[in-house]
Every structure is written in structure tokens, then in C-alpha cells.
Amino acid sequence: MKILVCISKTPDTTAKISFTDNDTKFNESGVQFIINPYDEWYALVRAIELKEKDPSTIIHLVHVGPAENDAIIRKALALGGDEAFRINSHPGDDYYVAGQIVNLAKEQHYDLIFTGKETIDYNGSSVGGMIAEFLELPYISLATKFELNGNTATITREIEGGEEVDEAALPIVVSCQKGMAEQRIPNMRGIMSARTKPLKAIEPVAIDPLTSISSFELPAPKQGVKMIPADNPEELVRLLHEEAKVF
Amino acid sequence: MSVLVFLDQAEGHVKKSSFEAASFAAKIAEQTGTEANGIVLGEVKDDLQSLGKYGIKKIYHAADAQLNQFDDEIYTALIADTVKSSGSNVVVLSNNFNGKAIAPRLSVRLKSGLISGAVGLPDTSNGFKVKKSVFSGKAFANVEIKTDIKIITLNANAFKVTEGSGTATIENITTQIPRRKVNVREVNVVKGEVPLAEAELVVSGGRGLKGPENWGIVTDLAKALGAATACSRPVSDSGWRPHHEHVGQTGLTIAPNMYFAIGISGAIQHLAGVNRSKTIVVINKDPEAPFFKAADYGIVGDAFEVVPKITEAVKKLKGQK
Incomplete structure (x- = not known):
């Protein structure tokens, strides 16, 4: 059993979002970077749990990014995983990133490819589906539970107003979200062993991104809050009905 | 040249988010001087002609019971074929659970750029740019698609449904349906709750x-x-x-x-x-x-x-x- 977990780097969830260079670049100054929470808490931890059940499981991590991102990959290795690959390139767009990962997957033949449901910066929710299409594999998106029985996976995925239970034979691609696993904190042993785990930088293949970001903008600030006294909640209902016209 | 919108159905009824997507597609068609068509997969109980009121000219309908249950791989194959046969150059989907599963596949299959989570109409004054939500709603990015075919998923409640008086024509599509690789064992939807x-x-x-x-x-x-x-x-x-x-x-x-x-x-x-x-x-x-x-x-x-x-x-x- 061989699992690939795709890891992205994102700004911390509390980061203040601003832009530089005429609103064309994210302002990284003073921003802490983390492993994309969906990749870490759900995709990676679920893969580690599967390895704990079946120790013969091999977990590979892949990240598309420059050398400075090695620290993020080591952090992921401290949680678990046997070996990591960094595709030495700036992630162009979803299509570019998916294509690079597919190139690795074609050599390594994974039984399972896990991604987070989306990155918390670009919110594309696309890389998993793209990998599946490139490799002509089934794709279970927005999974909240994953169980394995031999070569068959039983996966619960979120749908409008509920959930669906699916069954598919490996190999498959799964995008993971809340419910898949519980967040973990790396222990000292994990942190020490992560230092010596193999982290290979590989050169990217030539792929042209299909999209590019031309500029960013921030939402218009709110006009200011209208406070209503606690002893007159009927006034709030009147305002919502007559002024905001929400119902 | 035309706009194709995927009209998602559940239990035989076209979803509300699809009316938003249809209105959005019709507006793009109007902007670019072309027409908007829709595609519906699976058997439906609704009157599909009435979707013309959202500005949809023609509905491609594959009314096959095998399509009643969503499958991203099969749906992608049928939508991609229809994009090609209808000569569509803009494809619109809702950025909902199903749209998030299909749109990335379509992007690879058609080798066409995808913008997910659009919050407004494309700016076609210089290229083809769409504003999308980024940083989990804390900001927006204007993203350019460089390919001939453009794929857009529209965020829920980002575009107002506009109703007119048109009637859509229906074109039934019959096609070889690929084998289903994912078996749906259970669907648990809470009835009576608003999604x-x-x-x-x-x-x-x-x-x-x-x-x-x-x-x-x-x-x-x-x-x-x-x-x-x-x-x-x-x-x-x-x-x-x-x-x-x-x-x-x-x-x-x-x-x-x-x-x-x-x-x-x-x-x-x-x-x-x-x-x-x-x-x-x-x-x-x-x-x-x-x-x-x-x-x-x-x-x-x-x-x-x-x-x-x-x-x-x-x-x-x-x-x-």
C-alpha cells in the first residue's frame, strides 16, 4: 500500500491579508506560513492512521514550491510520512501543480492520493480532481470518512444537505475535509526523525499554466453597525424587514 | 461560439444554484453577443422548456436513468462532449459539491483554464478576467484565463437570478455512458432542512x-x-x-x-x-x-x-x- 499526500503552504489562518506591488502580490511581511490545514489535519493525519493500522504502508509527501518551503515539508514529516518530494518550482496555477504531481505519480504508482479539500489561500478545490482526470482515476471529493477493506475503500462525502457513502476499488484520489481525522501535534521523536527522512528536490516538467492572477482586491469596508437596545428586539425585526429587506 | 451552463439536478429537480448559474451564463452570452445553452443529465420531473425564462436558448438533455445519480467522471465525459459538439467557448457550473468535483476534471479534459468561485461577471475588455473569492473570503483575485475555452464555477448567492419570458428548446442527447467506477451505497439527506x-x-x-x-x-x-x-x-x-x-x-x-x-x-x-x-x-x-x-x-x-x-x-x- 502506497499513499501520496499533497501538501501546500498557506498563510496562517489569523494572518492579516494585504497586497503589495500595485495589488498584484500577497504581502508576506510579518505573515506566518503553515501547512494548509486541510492537507495537514485531514489528509496527512488520515494517511498516518492508515499506516498505524498497516505498518507496511508507505507514505510519500509531495509539495510544489521553492527550496525555502523545505521547512514546511519537514514539519509535515515530523507528523509522519516516510519520504518527501519537493518539485522545485513556483506553483503556477492548479493545472500546473496537478500536472507536476501527476508526473511523480506516474513513476511511483500510488494506491491512494490524498489532497486537502482546498487551500485556504486560493480556495481552488481543484488539484485533486485534476490529478484524477490526468490519471483516469475515480475522485471522491470532500470526503469526511475513509475506511479501507483490502483493495476497496468506503468513503463518505459531503453533498448538499447531507452525505453520500461511496465504494470504489483502489487506486483512487480523495480530497479530505473535517471528519476524516483529528488534528495532531508532532511529538519530539517525530521532530527528530523528520530531520533525517529523505526529502528529494526534483525538477519540474514543462507545463504552461492555463490561468494567471492579474490583481487582488480587498472587500469594501462595512458602513458601521447600527446598535439596537436589548429591550427593543422588535425594532431589529422591523429594520431587517423594512430597511435591509432580508425577509 | 456560445456559453454552456451545467444545470445540476437532485431527485429530478433542477437546483436553485443552477438558476443562478443559468442567469449568469445568459448574462455572459449577452455581454459577448452569443447565446447561452444548458445541459441537464438524468431524468427530471421539471419542465425544462421553462428554463428559457433564465435566458437559456437550448437545453441538451440526456434523460437516461443511469445518470440520475451523480458521478463526476461520467458527468465530465458527457459535458465535455457537449462542449465540443455545441462549439461552446464558456462553460459555467455552480461552485457547489458537484461543481467542485466536475470542473477540475473538465479543465484537464478540455485543457482549458478554470476559475473556481467566481463572484462576478467576466471582464472581457482586455482578455478574459473573472473576479473570484480568495483567502477564504478575506479578499478577491482577478484571474485571467488564457485558453480558448473558459470554465467558471459560480459561488452561491453571488449572482441574482433574473427571470424573463423565454422558452428553451430541448435537444435530447443519446450517448454511450461510461462504466461507473464509484458505487454509491447510501445517500443520507436531511429532509425539510434548508441546505x-x-x-x-x-x-x-x-x-x-x-x-x-x-x-x-x-x-x-x-x-x-x-x-x-x-x-x-x-x-x-x-x-x-x-x-x-x-x-x-x-x-x-x-x-x-x-x-x-x-x-x-x-x-x-x-x-x-x-x-x-x-x-x-x-x-x-x-x-x-x-x-x-x-x-x-x-x-x-x-x-x-x-x-x-x-x-x-x-x-x-x-x-x-
Whole structure:
């Protein structure tokens, strides 16, 4: 059993979002970077749990990014995983990133490819589906539970107003979200062993991104809050009905 | 040259989010001097001709029972074939659960750029740029698609449904349906609840409610308003509410007409998931709660006293008993 977990780097969830260079670049100054929470808490931890059940499981991590991102990959290795690959390139767009990962997957033949449901910066929710299409594999998106029985996976995925239970034979691609696993904190042993785990930088293949970001903008600030006294909640209902016209 | 919109159905009925996508597609067609067509997969109970009122000229319909149940790989194959046979150069889908599964596949299959989570119409004055939500609702990016075919998924409640008077023509498509690789064993949908992702009104509760046994004030108000219910992350982490109700940076991002927050302080991660809501109401006993800064209306007070009175006032106004 061989699992690939795709890891992205994102700004911390509390980061203040601003832009530089005429609103064309994210302002990284003073921003802490983390492993994309969906990749870490759900995709990676679920893969580690599967390895704990079946120790013969091999977990590979892949990240598309420059050398400075090695620290993020080591952090992921401290949680678990046997070996990591960094595709030495700036992630162009979803299509570019998916294509690079597919190139690795074609050599390594994974039984399972896990991604987070989306990155918390670009919110594309696309890389998993793209990998599946490139490799002509089934794709279970927005999974909240994953169980394995031999070569068959039983996966619960979120749908409008509920959930669906699916069954598919490996190999498959799964995008993971809340419910898949519980967040973990790396222990000292994990942190020490992560230092010596193999982290290979590989050169990217030539792929042209299909999209590019031309500029960013921030939402218009709110006009200011209208406070209503606690002893007159009927006034709030009147305002919502007559002024905001929400119902 | 035309615009093709995927009209998603569940249990034989076209979804509300698809009406938004259809209106959006029709507007793009108008902007670019072409026409908008739709594709429906599976048997439907609705009158598809009436979708013409959203500006759709023709509906490609594959009314095969094998398509009633969603499958991203099969749906992608049929949509991609229709994009090619109809000569469409813009493809529109809803950025919902199904759209998120199909759109990336389409992008690879058609080798065409995808913009997911669009919040406005394309700017075609210089290239083809679409504004999308990024940083979990904290900002927007204007993204350019460089390929001939453009794929866009539209965020829920980001584009107003516009109704006119047209009638769509129906073209039945019959095709070889690929083998299903994923077997759906169970579908569990909570009946009678408003799906949170596309709800127009949302009532949400936080830690300030102190425990799951107190959720009655949230659900009563939601019921009176016809709203969906949601919660903050600590509430879903503590198991007080199911995790599909969690809105915020690591939960669902929503943009309803009204977001009504009860006992939620408004941490930055929570705001990220809801700050595109048109009207935000905050009830909190702490006047310093950061949520008031992001709100349109606020009451500083005890939720257990204030909220039931609001529910009564709503019922009275709507003539409910």
C-alpha cells in the first residue's frame, strides 16, 4: 500500500491579508506560513492512521514550491510520512501543480492520493480532481470518512444537505475535509526523525499554466453597525424587514 | 461560439444554484453577443422548456436513468462532449459539491483554464478576467484565463437570478455512458432542512449558547425565518452540532442575504467564512465582541432573553402562530 499526500503552504489562518506591488502580490511581511490545514489535519493525519493500522504502508509527501518551503515539508514529516518530494518550482496555477504531481505519480504508482479539500489561500478545490482526470482515476471529493477493506475503500462525502457513502476499488484520489481525522501535534521523536527522512528536490516538467492572477482586491469596508437596545428586539425585526429587506 | 451552463439536478429537480448559474451564463452570452445553452443529465420531473425564462436558448438533455445519480467522471465525459459538439467557448457550473468535483476534471479534459468561485461577471475588455473569492473570503483575485475555452464555477448567492419570458428548446442527447467506477451505497439527506451552502438566510450559534441543550432558541428562530442553521468551529469541535454546520475559514464559506450570529465573538477565522453575507446581525452579551465591527445590526444583550423575543416578533410579522 502506497499513499501520496499533497501538501501546500498557506498563510496562517489569523494572518492579516494585504497586497503589495500595485495589488498584484500577497504581502508576506510579518505573515506566518503553515501547512494548509486541510492537507495537514485531514489528509496527512488520515494517511498516518492508515499506516498505524498497516505498518507496511508507505507514505510519500509531495509539495510544489521553492527550496525555502523545505521547512514546511519537514514539519509535515515530523507528523509522519516516510519520504518527501519537493518539485522545485513556483506553483503556477492548479493545472500546473496537478500536472507536476501527476508526473511523480506516474513513476511511483500510488494506491491512494490524498489532497486537502482546498487551500485556504486560493480556495481552488481543484488539484485533486485534476490529478484524477490526468490519471483516469475515480475522485471522491470532500470526503469526511475513509475506511479501507483490502483493495476497496468506503468513503463518505459531503453533498448538499447531507452525505453520500461511496465504494470504489483502489487506486483512487480523495480530497479530505473535517471528519476524516483529528488534528495532531508532532511529538519530539517525530521532530527528530523528520530531520533525517529523505526529502528529494526534483525538477519540474514543462507545463504552461492555463490561468494567471492579474490583481487582488480587498472587500469594501462595512458602513458601521447600527446598535439596537436589548429591550427593543422588535425594532431589529422591523429594520431587517423594512430597511435591509432580508425577509 | 456560445456559453454552456451545467444545470445540476437532485431527485429530478433542477437546483436553485443552477438558476443562478443559468442567469449568469445568459448574462455572459449577452455581454459577448452569443447565446447561452444548458445541459441537464438524468431524468427530471421539471419542465425544462421553462428554463428559457433564465435566458437559456437550448437545453441538451440526456434523460437516461443511469445518470440520475451523480458521478463526476461520467458527468465530465458527457459535458465535455457537449462542449465540443455545441462549439461552446464558456462553460459555467455552480461552485457547489458537484461543481467542485466536475470542473477540475473538465479543465484537464478540455485543457482549458478554470476559475473556481467566481463572484462576478467576466471582464472581457482586455482578455478574459473573472473576479473570484480568495483567502477564504478575506479578499478577491482577478484571474485571467488564457485558453480558448473558459470554465467558471459560480459561488452561491453571488449572482441574482433574473427571470424573463423565454422558452428553451430541448435537444435530447443519446450517448454511450461510461462504466461507473464509484458505487454509491447510501445517500443520507436531511429532509425539510434548508441546505446551508445555498441558503439565503442563516441563523448561527456559538459558544455563548453554553451547550447543545440550548440550541432551541437558534432552531426556533431559523424555523420562523425559513433559515438554515450554522455554528462556529468550537461548537462543531465540541460535538454540540454536526460538523457540516461549521462555517468559517476551515469550514464552509457562505454568502447568504442575512447571517444572524448568536453568541459568536467573531474571530478572524469565523469572519472569513461569512463576511460576504449581505446583512450581518450580531447578538452578543459582550459589547467588545469583534463581530460587532463586521456587523450591520447588533444587540448587546443576553441571547436567552433577546432571541425568543425576536422569534416572536418575526412570527407576528409573518402571521405565523
